Amino acid sequence: MSESDFFSHVTAARVHGLPMPFAVEHTQTIHVSTEEPTLRDRVLGVRGHHVAPKTVTVVAVRGVRVTSAVDTWCQLSTMLGLDDLIRIGDTLVRRKHPFAEMRDLLAAVRRYSGRRGVKLLREALIWIRPGVDSPRETDLRLLIVRASLPEPEVNAIIMSRTGVKLATGDLVFRRYRVLLEYDGGQHRTDENQFHWDVDRLDALMEERWRVIRINKSHLHNPPEVIRRVTVALMAGGWRPVAKAQKVPD
Template sequence: MRRRSRLPSGLGPEFSVREARGAGVSRSRLRASDLRSSFRGARSIARATSPSNESGADFFARQREELLQRCRDYLPVAPTRFRFSGVTAAMVYGVPLPRAISRIETLEVAVAAGAQRPRRRGIVGRRLAVVPPPVVRHGLPLLPPEQVWLQLAGVLTLDELIIAGDYLVRRKRADTSVERLVAEVAISTGNHGTKLARLALRDIRAGTDSPKETELRLLIVRAGLPEPVIGHRIADADGYFVGVPDLAYVEERIAIDYDGEVHRTDESVFLDDIERRERFEDAEWRYVRVAKNHLKSPGTLLGRIAHYLRVRSPGG
């Protein structure tokens, strides 16, 4: 079997056909099976793909990694001063999106108003009156997170947009702030999705840790219960740190945590949860743990929270 010739080291893992030809690579070598052609005029070194039967967090991690690679594949043939935008940029930022939307393989690309709109298979181009300086993540130029979030208002439901906003202003490594989201909406009057974005801003809260925490908070508030506090640090009577629950009713001393799959499948996390409950109860806090099924059938959970609010109210 004839061995394939090595590619020039200066090309890197993604390169344009023009660059390769200029470096002396033959046309037949560019058609070899070890190279991938995601976009006309571009090549990248083919990589093994992951199995597609996973679910939950693994599914979204795989979808995001595949999208990141498609974005890198596009770089050699991308126009100058472009930015990834919309759903594409949101996935690069890591914004949690509905499964149907995260499956979309078309890349969204924005350029300045005077530039030619990108016209290439697998690309949806848009022109912007002003192209802001890029926010670079994973080596990719993106529109600012506030602008991307407002663009999502055209494709997400209200709750999905709230979850996306909460993620961007999350507790750890936040991408932006509520104030910046508000400012972006204020200067975008009349744009598609602006009305929905204004509604979503009413329920976006900084300092959250997960989409399910946001979903739980919305569920509680929409049931007519008071809005719980996010990120409250609990200490015992001697001032020693106890923990920070997802949600809390401070006066009533009720702590609420959402438990994801890892809390049931990882033994060390499960054991930590037992100690966590004991610490809260030793500090005289009522501890409520919430699982996925509670979000699907919330009647019992909401009734329990309402009962605790009544019996633990300082005036109750």
């Protein structure tokens, strides 16, 4: 690689640690970009890309030159599907150590106007929410909203009636006092985390919150997840909006 070359696309995403589909993440092809117009795929397994001057930001990650995380997300719009772009977008504006803010994503999509993939980026922006902790939380939220259930708050703080913080809930339906928690591996293997979860859930139930815990296996049965959430929401007072029926002529 010359001084004008830098990693991009899937390779940059791997360097940044962005979530991608298994098949894409484990591809052996290395993606290299440059602003020099003479770039060619010079080595087997290397795919070269030419980018217009000053259209992407190049950063150093552990000494490796790569496109910025936001520009990498834009580049991946020609390679990934909508939900993959939403997961990555949620990761960019995640709760802890975010790569960017929503305004950065909006500005990037505006700069990307006219290029292939921008339509998918615009659609992804509609679904991206700041404050998410994991791609599984993203999947769970999308499942719920696409089933026409109310949209929950993401990693929202829950207070007791006396003003004491009870928890930061993954997906919170505050009006109906329903909390949806995604339990990753740490919740089972970390003893301190396990005891903290027990105490926290007891405190929430004392405040009359309905807590639904979901893990990876549950996501393989979406109808059951939707059923459980629907039952809890209706117990809290939510009612589905009746669909308008077309009046015969």
